[in-house]
Amino acid sequence: xxxxxxxxxxxxxxxxxxxxxxxxxxxxxxxxxxxxxxxxxxxxxxxxxxxxxxxxxxxxxxxxxxxxxxxxxxxxxxxxxxxxxxxxxxxxxxxxxxxxxxxxxxxxxxxxxxxxxxxxxxxxxxxxxxxxxxxxx
Amino acid sequence: xxxxxxxxxxxxxxxxxxxxxxxxxxxxxxxxxxxxxxxxxxxxxxxxxxxxxxxxxxxxxxxxxxxxxxxxxxxxxxxxxxxxxxxxxxxxxxxxxxxxxxxxxxxxxxxxxxxxxxxxxxxxxxxxxxxxxxxxx
Amino acid sequence: xxxxxxxxxxxxxxxxxxxxxxxxxxxxxxxxxxxxxxxxxxxxxxxxxxxxxxxxxxxxxxxxxxxxxxxxxxxxxxxxxxxxxxxxxxxxxxxxxxxxxxxxxxxxxxxxxxxxxxxxxxxxxxxxxxxxxxxxx
Amino acid sequence: xxxxxxxxxxxxxxxxxxxxxxxxxxxxxxxxxxxxxxxxxxxxxxxxxxxxxxxxxxxxxxxxxxxxxxxxxxxxxxxxxxxxxxxxxxxxxxxxxxxxxxxxxxxxxxxxxxxxxxxxxxxxxxxxxxxxxxxxx
Amino acid sequence: xxxxxxxxxxxxxxxxxxxxxxxxxxxxxxxxxxxxxxxxxxxxxxxxxxxxxxxxxxxxxxxxxxxxxxxxxxxxxxxxxxxxxxxxxxxxxxxxxxxxxxxxxxxxxxxxxxxxxxxxxxxxxxxxxxxxxxxxx
Amino acid sequence: xxxxxxxxxxxxxxxxxxxxxxxxxxxxxxxxxxxxxxxxxxxxxxxxxxxxxxxxxxxxxxxxxxxxxxxxxxxxxxxxxxxxxxxxxxxxxxxxxxxxxxxxxxxxxxxxxxxxxxxxxxxxxxxxxxxxxxxxx
Numbered sequence: 039x040x041x042x043x044x045x046x047x048x049x050x051x052x053x054x055x056x057x058x059x060x061x062x063x064x065x066x067x068x069x070x071x072x073x074x075x076x077x078x079x080x081x082x083x084x085x086x087x088x089x090x091x092x093x094x095x096x097x098x099x100x101x102x103x104x105x106x107x108x109x110x111x112x113x114x115x116x117x118x119x120x121x122x123x124x125x126x127x128x129x130x131x132x133x134x135x136x137x138x139x140x141x142x143x144x145x146x147x148x149x150x151x152x153x154x155x156x157x158x159x160x161x162x163x164x165x166x167x168x169x170x171x172x173x174x175x
Numbered sequence: 176x177x178x179x180x181x182x183x184x185x186x187x188x189x190x191x192x193x194x195x196x197x198x199x200x201x202x203x204x205x206x207x208x209x210x211x212x213x214x215x216x217x218x219x220x221x222x223x224x225x226x227x228x229x230x231x232x233x234x235x236x237x238x239x240x241x242x243x244x245x246x247x248x249x250x251x252x253x254x255x256x257x258x259x260x261x262x263x264x265x266x267x268x269x270x271x272x273x274x275x276x277x278x279x280x281x282x283x284x285x286x287x288x289x290x291x292x293x294x295x296x297x298x299x300x301x302x303x304x305x306x307x308x309x310x311x312x
Numbered sequence: 313x314x315x316x317x318x319x320x321x322x323x324x325x326x327x328x329x330x331x332x333x334x335x336x337x338x339x340x341x342x343x344x345x346x347x348x349x350x351x352x353x354x355x356x357x358x359x360x361x362x363x364x365x366x367x368x369x370x371x372x373x374x375x376x377x378x379x380x381x382x383x384x385x386x387x388x389x390x391x392x393x394x395x396x397x398x399x400x401x402x403x404x405x406x407x408x409x410x411x412x413x414x415x416x417x418x419x420x421x422x423x424x425x426x427x428x429x430x431x432x433x434x435x436x437x438x439x440x441x442x443x444x445x446x447x448x449x
Numbered sequence: 450x451x452x453x454x455x456x457x458x459x460x461x462x463x464x465x466x467x468x469x470x471x472x473x474x475x476x477x478x479x480x481x482x483x484x485x486x487x488x489x490x491x492x493x494x495x496x497x498x499x500x501x502x503x504x505x506x507x508x509x510x511x512x513x514x515x516x517x518x519x520x521x522x523x524x525x526x527x528x529x530x531x532x533x534x535x536x537x538x539x540x541x542x543x544x545x546x547x548x549x550x551x552x553x554x555x556x557x558x559x560x561x562x563x564x565x566x567x568x569x570x571x572x573x574x575x576x577x578x579x580x581x582x583x584x585x586x
Numbered sequence: 587x588x589x590x591x592x593x594x595x596x597x598x599x600x601x602x603x604x605x606x607x608x609x610x611x612x613x614x615x616x617x618x619x620x621x622x623x624x625x626x627x628x629x630x631x632x633x634x635x636x637x638x639x640x641x642x643x644x645x646x647x648x649x650x651x652x653x654x655x656x657x658x659x660x661x662x663x664x665x666x667x668x669x670x671x672x673x674x675x676x677x678x679x680x681x682x683x684x685x686x687x688x689x690x691x692x693x694x695x696x697x698x699x700x701x702x703x704x705x706x707x708x709x710x711x712x713x714x715x716x717x718x719x720x721x722x723x
Numbered sequence: 724x725x726x727x728x729x730x731x732x733x734x735x736x737x738x739x740x741x742x743x744x745x746x747x748x749x750x751x752x753x754x755x756x757x758x759x760x761x762x763x764x765x766x767x768x769x770x771x772x773x774x775x776x777x778x779x780x781x782x783x784x785x786x787x788x789x790x791x792x793x794x795x796x797x798x799x800x801x802x803x804x805x806x807x808x809x810x811x812x813x814x815x816x817x818x819x820x821x822x823x824x825x826x827x828x829x830x831x832x833x834x835x836x837x838x839x840x841x842x843x844x845x846x847x848x849x850x851x852x853x854x855x856x857x858x859x860x
């Protein structure tokens with residue numbers, strides 16, 4: 039049976055501030071620069087979730103993308119869209135909300151929830167120029 | 176002499192919260208919904224500034240786009256990028272930071288600063304699906 | 313009061329076939345070429361709806377884009393998305409579904425339904441290279 | 450010798466309907482929902498074909514992308530563009546035209562036809578949010 | 587009869603160098619900066635041509651976009667694609683190839699050639715951030 | 724510790740001409756076609772640089788993308804932007820500037836300069852339809 043990869047793209051809008059609470063203001067400013075602005079700033083994040091496996095011969099689907107969309111919206115988008123990542127998001131509590139940590143956090147929210155095939159990659163575009171990807175490695 | 180239109184696109188990242196301080200929480204929640212989240216959320220805003228006028232016959236430029244870029248960065252981007260629009264931006268003080276009000280605010284920051292031609296339009300893309308434009312009308 | 317323009321972008325997927333039932337097959341083939349394929353072909357159409365007017369001073373909105381989105385989905389997308397434009401869409405009955413006619417048809421569906429401001433433009437992107445716009449002129 | 454990957458992007462427009470002829474209408478409707486519309490709907494599909502191998506030291510090309518474009522147009526685009534995938538496309542006969550099956554079908558059309566390097570991946574974007582990829586695994 | 591606007595997008599790749607032959611090297615360097623590099627640099631230019639008029643009731647077309655594409659390719663793309671704008675392009679001879687002058691030059695190449703409707707706008711994107719538009723004003 | 728991949732996108736504009744100096748004009752014309760135009764043509768090249776490794780637990784960064792941006796600008800963009808690739812770029816001397824060779828050349832400029840994690844991929848988009856990638860294999 040052939041193995042395929044399917045991707046669902048979703049977009050969410052969130053605020054964040056980068057800082058390490060164990061450091062003083064000066065060191066935070068030095069390391070995180072303008073990303074350390076006290077009240078935060080924000081992004082339209084683009085999320086791409088890739089699932090891999092064999093298509094079902096009866097449907098031709100590895101996993102109906104309408105179902106994958108529903109899983110992502112229930113487990114991720116509903117918790118993160120129109121939120122401030124430092125205050126409002128349970129699965130990022132205690133993490134500095136870098137693109138790297140958001141990708142890892144979303145992977146952990148999704149990993150037991152894919153009904154057919156298996157989770158292959160979570161990619162976060164913070165801007166059109168900056169992205170991070172996590173593959174569970 | 177021919178009349179042309181030139182456009183410079185810039186991108187900035189900011190947080191905002193929509194609410195009216197004269198209203199109670201319930202009315203704010205009712206009108207602004209998820210955009211009223213207490214700590215705010217955020218966007219990668221795309222800004223397009225259009226200038227119109229006649230090209231200079233010696234340069235072929237209406238206005239060198241490197242100069243327009245510098246004007247926009249000094250007068251707008253430096254004040255608004257990586258900021259929270261409700262707390263950090265002088266020219267939006269007392270305004271609800273909707274896309275409409277951001278476009279009008281940026282127009283006012285730029286209008287006396289264009290050295291050749293005249294300001295024609297300021298367009299703000301809040302997401303890939305939602306935009307506002309102001310032409311000084 | 314300032315006048316602004318706001319835009320909502322929506323996407324829908326539909327099949328269509330270009331032909332004129334008053335012509336024979338040869339003339340249809342000659343005029344419409346590959347767009348005349350008997351069973352039809354299809355597109356991901358991008359729709360941009362522009363509304364113009366003055367922002368409400370209490371909200372900063374000309375018209376909440378969440379409301380405009382709801383109006384477009386109820387009056388247009390629900391009737392046209394995942395349909396065959398020659399068979400399934402009441403408001404295109406008897407029209408050849410060119411981008412021009414789709415834009416005019418959508419304008420007519422929306423024109424009495426905008427609660428604040430007024431409809432300014434309907435733009436249809438048939439592909440990334442081909443668009444049509446109607447402004448009620 | 451270094452190993453590189455080159456990609457050619459092409460776009461085609463086609464109609465399709467998702468259903469399984471072994472199922473009754475109710476089950477097809479239940480599984481495929483709006484994608485099961487009787488007359489079909491359609492998409493602007495984006496196709497990306499990746500070839501891998503070593504560049505020729507005399508040309509600096511792994512494979513001239515003008516040649517790859519010609520191969521894709523002759524073997525795929527000419528058979529699939531402006532068609533209805535359920536009726537008009539020989540290489541999809543008897544297959545439910547999901548993005549997964551289209552990617553596998555295109556791989557099979559191309560696999561013996563690449564004159565230098567070897568076929569590495571075929572990716573199909575059905576919409577800006579939904580993609581499928583096949584790598585011959 | 588309704589009036590519509592149709593747009594055809596085309597892409598071409600060209601080299602150019604900005605300078606004024608009446609000036610010395612120092613002044614050219616001062617005004618044009620890195621765009622004055624002796625051997626030139628280059629862009630993937632995106633061209634958008636807009637035509638306006640009334641659709642033909644028999645076809646639903648203002649002007650078949652396949653015909654507009656053919657007109658643009660014969661009159662513009664064949665003369666400008668894969669060329670150096672300072673040396674190879676007759677209609678830019680003696681002009682500094684700024685985006686403004688390219689847009690005006692293309693307008694002049696197209697203006698007598700549109701068989702139905704009339705030319706409304708020529709837009710040139712030099713990069714994703716810099717554009718110029720000419721409307722024959 | 725989890726392993727992530729981060730990407731920085733940059734854009735540069737350059738001219739180039741494809742030819743092999745060991746061949747006569749006829750053979751160059753035959754192999755490279757319009758890409759062999761004597762004065763060259765040009766592109767807006769998009770560059771994507773991917774770095775892989777483990778995020779630092781104190782910052783949540785694998786490598787601050789502002790630092791990666793600075794490294795790419797100092798080592799690549801400053802040498803290649805607004806240049807003619809056949810005449811002005813030291814690291815492409817003696818190479819035919821195909822997308823394949825540009826990707827390999829940029830990899831070699833960057834490979835010893837990444838302060839944390841390691842270089843994983845260099846991707847060059849010559850146009851929206853043609854790309855090359857090199858992973859140091």
